[in-house]
Amino acid sequence: DMSTALVLVAAGSEDIETVTPVDVLRRAGLHVTLAGIHGSDIVECSNKTKLVPDASLSDLDPAAFDIIVVPGGLKGATAMKASPLVGTFLKHFEAQNKVIAALCASTTVLLAHDIKKGARVTSYPSFKGDLEAHYSYDDASRVVVDGNLITSRGPGTALEFSLAIVEATKGKDAADKLQAGMLVLKA
Amino acid sequence: DMSTALVLVAAGSEDIETVTPVDVLRRAGLHVTLAGIHGSDIVECSNKTKLVPDASLSDLDPAAFDIIVVPGGLKGATAMKASPLVGTFLKHFEAQNKVIAALCASTTVLLAHDIKKGARVTSYPSFKGDLEAHYSYDDASRVVVDGNLITSRGPGTALEFSLAIVEATKGKDAADKLQAGMLVLKA
Numbered sequence: 319d320m321s322t323a324l325v326l327v328a329a330g331s332e333d334i335e336t337v338t339p340v341d342v343l344r345r346a347g348l349h350v351t352l353a354g355i356h357g358s359d360i361v362e363c364s365n366k367t368k369l370v371p372d373a374s375l376s377d378l379d380p381a382a383f384d385i386i387v388v389p390g391g392l393k394g395a396t397a398m399k400a401s402p403l404v405g406t407f408l409k410h411f412e413a414q415n416k417v418i419a420a421l422c423a424s425t426t427v428l429l430a431h432d433i434k435k436g437a438r439v440t441s442y443p444s445f446k447g448d449l450e451a452h453y454s455y456d457d458a459s460r461v462v463v464d465g466n467l468i469t470s471r472g473p474g475t476a477l478e479f480s481l482a483i484v485e486a487t488k489g490k491d492a493a494d495k496l497q498a499g500m501l502v503l504k505a
Numbered sequence: 506d507m508s509t510a511l512v513l514v515a516a517g518s519e520d521i522e523t524v525t526p527v528d529v530l531r532r533a534g535l536h537v538t539l540a541g542i543h544g545s546d547i548v549e550c551s552n553k554t555k556l557v558p559d560a561s562l563s564d565l566d567p568a569a570f571d572i573i574v575v576p577g578g579l580k581g582a583t584a585m586k587a588s589p590l591v592g593t594f595l596k597h598f599e600a601q602n603k604v605i606a607a608l609c610a611s612t613t614v615l616l617a618h619d620i621k622k623g624a625r626v627t628s629y630p631s632f633k634g635d636l637e638a639h640y641s642y643d644d645a646s647r648v649v650v651d652g653n654l655i656t657s658r659g660p661g662t663a664l665e666f667s668l669a670i671v672e673a674t675k676g677k678d679a680a681d682k683l684q685a686g687m688l689v690l691k692a
């Protein structure tokens with residue numbers, strides 16, 4: 319009984335923020351699909367890592383996934399804000415009360431698609447001004463978990479963010495074991 | 506005056522350990538080449554991230570680079586140990602006293618190619634037994650810098666490892682600025 323996770327990627331998604339949840343969630347035994355929001359062609363990340371998506375988002379059914387992960391990177395997040403397909407997926411996850419996880423710039427993707435307004439969130443610090451009128455903004459935490467919504471701050475928090483997703487789906491023991499095995503510092 | 510870094514990748518290199526130094530060193534303004542040790546075709550990492558190398562190692566001249574970075578991942582490290590070309594590159598960096606940086610399983614790649622014997626190193630904890638007869642093994646540090654040799658322990662130390670490479674090439678201010686901007690925890 320394997321949980322399924324969808325990780326979105328677009329041109330300009332942040333390299334570490336995209337690869338870290340894919341890696342950590344696979345280590346936790348989840349079935350992970352890296353989905354290109356504009357197709358399955360090679361995607362160039364914000365720092366020029368070239369990734370091959372596992373699938374095109376347009377070929378996938380949101381009902382097949384338990385978790386959606388939205389990595390940051392300003393240009394990638396801008397593309398995700400402008401994508402009606404990303405909005406459709408996020409609205410499905412919100413309506414089904416499934417796990418939604420957004421990192422860094424991508425808390426603003428949630429805002430653009432009108433997802434989980436009023437919830438407690440964080441983001442890369444520079445987006446606080448855009449978010450605080452619509453969410454309960456948390457400056458003080460590196461990862462914020464509010465029900466099934468998980469948000470976090472930047473590339474330096476990508477491991478802790480990914481472990482929080484593992485904890486939400488596989489439990490604290492699974493997350494603690496991965497943290498120790500991967501030698502992850504926690505604040 | 507841009508420093509140039511060569512990051513090696515093979516099938517089975519660890520996803521986070523490969524992408525993190527590429528990302529961080531590019532953020533620091535270095536010119537980074539991700540080089541496939543067996544060519545420039547798509548490489549599948551240990552947790553199935555599919556990366557497109559920038560070049561094939563066999564097409565590159567070691568004299569063109571200031572820094573070599575060897576990510577871990579057991580299967581990738583095993584391939585790098587068996588590669589005479591990787592050995593030729595590492596011997597060039599050692600002879601020219603340029604920066605050599607190895608992470609996780611890949612401290613054993615240095616051993617296999619007879620590089621920097623006797624130096625102070627660390628690695629993923631499980632490789633201590635293989636390394637301690639040949640190096641001054643440091644259990645207590647997440648990143649070990651001994652002259653131009655930088656070693657570190659695992660995916661959870663990849664950011665600190667990458668910042669240590671930045672510090673060695675661009676100075677402490679550059680590394681501290683990146684650490685703050687990327688929100689990286691340090692022990």
Ligand SMILES: [Cu+]
Pocket residue numbers: 519522577578579608609610629659660
């Ligand atoms: Cu490793």
